Amino acid sequence: MDGLSLYIHSPFCRKRCAYCSFVSYAGRESDIPAYTEALKTEIALRRIPGAEIKTLYFGGGTPSLIPANNLLDILTTIKEYYTLPEGAEITLEANPGTVDPEYFKALRASGVNRLSLGVQSLDDAELALLGRMHSSDAALEAIDQAKKAGFDNISADFIYGIPGRTPGIWEAMLRKIVELGVQHISLYGLTLEEDTPMFERVKRGEIAAPNQDATASEYETAEEILADYGYRQYEISNWSLPGFESRHNLACWERMPYIGLGVAAHSFVDSRRIANTSDLDEYLGCLKAGGLPTQTVEIIDGPGALSEALFLGLRLNRGVAAGDIQSQFGIDLYSRFSGEINELVSLGLLESNGAIIKLTPRGRLLGNEVFIRFLS
Ligand code: SF4
Structure with a gap:
């Protein structure tokens, strides 16, 4: 990898x-x-x-x-x-x-x-x-x-x-x-x-x-x-x-793979989000016994992965390109989210040039209002 x-x-x-x-x-x-x-x-x-x-x-x-x-x-x-x-x-x-x-x-x-x-x-x-x-x-x-x-x-x-x-x-x-x-x-x-x-x-x-x-x-x-x-x-x-x-x-x-090590660390590999225990003693005990300190494993795919790509991508000033969403998920961003995008643009929280959507300065102040619209 x-x-x-x-x-x-x-x-x-x-x-x-x-x-x-x-x-x-x-x-x-x-x-x-x-x-x-x-x-x-x-x-x-x-x-x-x-x-x-x-x-x-x-x-x-x-x-x-x-x-x-x-x-x-x-x-x-x-x-x-x-x-x-x-x-x-x-x-x-x-x-x-x-x-x-x-x-x-x-x-x-x-x-x-x-x-x-x-x-x-x-x-x-x-x-x-x-x-x-x-x-x-x-x-x-x-x-x-x-x-x-x-x-x-x-x-x-x-x-x-x-x-x-x-x-x-x-x-x-x-x-x-x-x-x-x-x-x-x-x-x-x-x-x-x-x-x-x-x-x-x-x-x-x-x-x-x-x-x-x-x-x-x-x-x-x-x-x-x-x-x-x-x-x-x-x-x-x-x-x-x-x-x-x-x-x-x-x-x-950008949802690239990462491995998190240590108490409460998270990993993201092969669409799986793995969370370690948050308890220091449990962490130490697990590893001492040669076991992994995993607490939860969540598969992030389909609509969940799409939502994540949108709200993480929108945090970035360069925004989210419709072409990237098409190539990663086979979805036309503007058709799938036409209602949400139009509403957020009219509220002055999002700007769009037909190929990229991104937060406006006001949208950066009220990011959560925007992200919630794209949650699956
Ligand atoms: S107590 Fe919390 S905020 Fe303060 S240094 Fe530690 S982790 Fe950071």
Whole structure:
């Protein structure tokens, strides 16, 4: 198989952020050596003989809590079972509060060539509200250290829609980050998830809930500022300088095959979506006994695959080409979805030139309203 992507999930975090609903474990760092061994076993069990890896992504959780020697061990095992060519994109998500110059140098030496830094904000009061473990200075320092260690493909994640933020604060932090020369920026709207400390604080009336108008306005401000600095938006939440799009994430949105390894990781191979257990102890126990940690397997074909191709494709700024849908599914997009397309165009959420449909700027703000129309 050509062009496989690998995703490795690291579920460890030093502390839980106030808004977090991801699968992550605080206070379990002593399990990292056992987790490394479990990952090595899973790499071997899920191998696809002869496959070449196009992109490799360490996500989390906080992958930068994994010591460099453990990462090297994982990479060495991957190379035992797969071809990992020189030009493969190898990304690691890093939390600014967990890194130092030596760590960055060790990452570069091991072959990691792209960093995704969880900056989230450059305002200390906001970082405290989010329950992040780093300060604004630590984030700026991490970018500087990464550049000095030789990273020339750095992404910074930010959160928009933080209660209490003024337009001036947001604009200033966007300008600051682009002037530091990061090549890629991801922006995620703050969502209030039940059972998080932030949700409870909002419920008790201690802090305001994210305001929809302010959230939309911050998104529009970001679109303008990033375009001014030469960043191109290529997906609802992602902007990059030309040539620095995340190849890994593009492969997922294009429904290319990927294997996910680790707690709560998902794979997509041969129309099957495989989900691993989200329970760290179950994961470790399964792999120790030599078994796969699979929790569910779902076949994604027919109408389900078509819906997925449409809503993932519409996330991309280039949109969905009717020709691609015809060749993949044997379906005429404009006949099959004429009602939906006409309605969404008249609402100003979708634009169409007769060959391609794509979200309008307003459609990007209200993406879920569009995607739901294409669900099977
Ligand atoms: S670092 Fe990320 S995964 Fe970990 S607790 Fe914070 S938001 Fe959740």
